[in-house]
Amino acid sequence: MRHNKKINHLGRTNTHRNAMLSNMACSLIKHKRIFTTVAKAKALRKFVEPLITKSKEDTTHSRRVVFSNLQDKYAVTELFKEVSQKIGDRPGGYTRILKTGNRLGDNAAMCFIELVDYNENMLKTATAKKATKTRRSRKKSTAAAETEAPVAEAPVAEEKAAE
16 A cells, blocks of 8 residues: 555655756756656656746745755746746646657656746647637638639630630
8 A cells, every 4th residue: 555655756766866856857947848757747747836836936035945956056047037937927837748658668658748838839729729710601701712613614624625
């Protein structure tokens, strides 16, 4: 039974796991999207989302708390300047996990983990779905195209028959 065992140890010691999550969080903040296994992505989500929440309030204390977890001043600067500005009004759920299939070597489940507001493809599809037309306007446009098309093709057929 696995009572009271919330943390996935990922087959690593405590210090190795903390260093790995810190490095993965820095990479996620710098590149906005990383490719990893599903288990590591779920562990990373629990690690990085509280740090992003801390970055909403730009104080010396919150910067020091985030730096103690990340240990990378460039990632901390990126987090507080760009990422926190973009996610300022979002109440949570800053990351998205997109499963991609299994790895060829060991069949491990792989995925992308990305910051939600930085995926331009997802933002474009959400706005494109809102612009829908009614059936009536489609029928009118297709009916007009059908009446014009045979008229344009008829003289060409007559010219070929004359030759």
